[in-house]
Amino acid sequence: MVRFPRLPLCDNSLTPKPHILPIIIISQFACTSLWFAGNAIVDELTIKTGLGTEIIGYVLSSVQLGFITGTLVFAILMIADRFSPSRVFMVCALLAAACNLVLLSEEISKWTLLSARFGTGFFLAGIYPVGMKIAADYYEKGLGKALGFLVGALVFGTALPYLVSGTDLGSNPDAVIKTVSMLSVLGGVLLWISVPNGPFLKPSTELQLDTGSQLFKISGYRKAAFGYFGHMWELYAFWAFTPLAIKTFNLLNSETLSVPLWTGIIIFLGGLSCSIGGIIAQKTGSHKVASRALALSGLLCLLSPLLFQLPTSIFLLGWCLWGMAVTADSPQFSNLVASSIPAELKGTGLTLVNCIGFAISIVSIQLLSYLSESINPKHLFLILAIGPLLGLVSLGRKSS
Template identity: 35%
Template sequence: MPPGKPLIVVLIVAAQVLALALWFSGTAAGPAMAREAELPAGFLAWLTSAVQAGFVAGTLASAGLGLPDRLDPRRLIAAAALLGAAVNALILTLPVGHWSVVAARALTGATLACVYPPGMKLAAGWADRNDTGLLVGLLVGGVTLGSAGPHLANALGGLDWRVTVAAASAAAVAAAGLILAVRLGPRHAPAPPFRPSHAFRLFRNRGTRLATLGYLGHMWELYAMWAWIGPYLSASFAAWHGTPDAGAGPAAAFATFAVMGSGALGCIGAGLLADRVGRTRVTIWAMAISGTCCVLAGPAFGAHPVLVVALGIIWGVTVVADSAQFSASVTELAEPGLAGTMLTAQTSLGFALTLVTIQAMPWLVARLGWSGGAFAVLAVGPALGCVAMARLRASPMAERLAGGRG
């Protein structure tokens, strides 16, 4: 093991979680803004969607310019975290409910495009043949726990939104300092001469193409589930108790935190398992289970809350457990020096797809209902993802995954 590796991995994970507090802060601040002022119709939805839209635009630009491979990832992450902290802090000077706040959130998302994918490349630079899945899994697990955090805060009564926004900016500044203390890993490869077409090699390389198709199937489900599991649990609790107010209390928020937060354990466990039995196996297993949960969510709606939460936790563990393994696969299958660009392109495509499914869910709920299979539509993604990863497992490219384990 290279000297200082455990500490460096801890620093990378901590820096990523602190910087991505900029993303999580909108989810936590929105309800508090709504309590303080009358917000325009659709404002809270746009407050969340704007970050993802900005992130997609930022990752497209970053991949097209090859920034994660052409620049030192530590300096890129630090600069992006500081810029994101400044843009996020600007919200404190803007009128509550003004559309300029949504614009600031979009710009914040664009800066995070130079934090998350380069962070995965930085972590992969410290991996060896036996722990790539675990290291990237730790990173995604930290992000998963951070994504669940606002639901816990809201369950406990929430915080003043100004405190939330200011704390997120302070965390991002701390992240910039931490990441600059990290050394590049022994597997960090220098980038080849820049060409705009490098991003397209993600699909020209059969191995990274299949891994990305699997990732897209996974992302079709993941963020729509995360975005709507809270309303689903609230409505289910209300249906069980026979009163609409039963789903409005802190119980649903605590349950949402438990369901989403359990995914952090799934990421770490899947990373350990994938490094030992193969990435394709673990991703297929995870998508098969999470896809089944999509289908079962309808029949389980309105059942005893213990049963619904138990199903939710199984879903929460498996829906994100495979996420890091698609990224780890790309780092192992990418051409030397292009892993950062390919990871960024893969991430951009995945998050662009989430904008479709998140926005489609209200339409599905209105027409099918929670008990009628609104969530079941999401099962299409993991089903197709399983096909893609099975094809990757059957190809010679699989010998480059997880030390030859596939």
């Protein structure tokens, strides 16, 4: 079993050095590039495993299930609050990369594929929420802006495998896997070397197994969490089935849009919106940014069938706008979650919300995967509007 060193006490008088946030952002980008690596080479994996179109749901859902299991374990054991978060991040980055490299096997069974993706997801639980925890340890004020850049880095990382696949390098699927795996190793080591424990870190000294139930008794935490859950119903299903949307548009309109390239661009733009939303939140507040982005993405869910009937430029514009709206609220929900709970429980609080949110994403992904066999793909995305609607109701008005 991997053992992490106990956290040393921190000097709360310290202020972040200029390099801290860029290093966290770069490392988060590098390590989360593993997330969609399997989906970016799904055609190659289809040949290796003999699976059909259902592989789209399997490949991503296995990562999500691994992430859920990992975040549940991390939350119950309070890993991010009891041990050095930078060391946890680095070890998980190395192990996630190792799991990802299994996809290089010449022959791979369905269960080997799903196990490898599950393992990658499990160790991503020590990267994404732990990266946010590290940012919270450094930025007591302006956390919404910092998380905007940080979650933007995650989105950029998610887009990277598609962008690589859409270039000449992508003609070799193994190159995609090797590239993102090496990035994960470098990102984990870079953060461990360059980012010590933050000045606002308050370590938990004992394991509290009832922490989760206690957190949901806090009104602000509960509202932010349920708003985030609505967001998660939509987000990963939108990303997973955007390639199908582009393929459908090509078939309906005799177009030849590059599926991996445009999927990468659409996801990449979501990273920009996270950063822009973080800057706007400095003036307007995280609640307003989160609620408006959630409302816009919900509206685009309802308008999605119409987009398939419009000219190519309008279709792409609409899908790119949706790609921005669907992510802009994510870091602001994380800020609302983190700011509503005691400092010594931020890591556990963020990890728990991630765990439940990603469990919800599996349901929406599998639902769309099942329905894609029986309904017109251009109507598929209407189902995603359920998430933004319920999220807005749960988020409610900003508390005074």
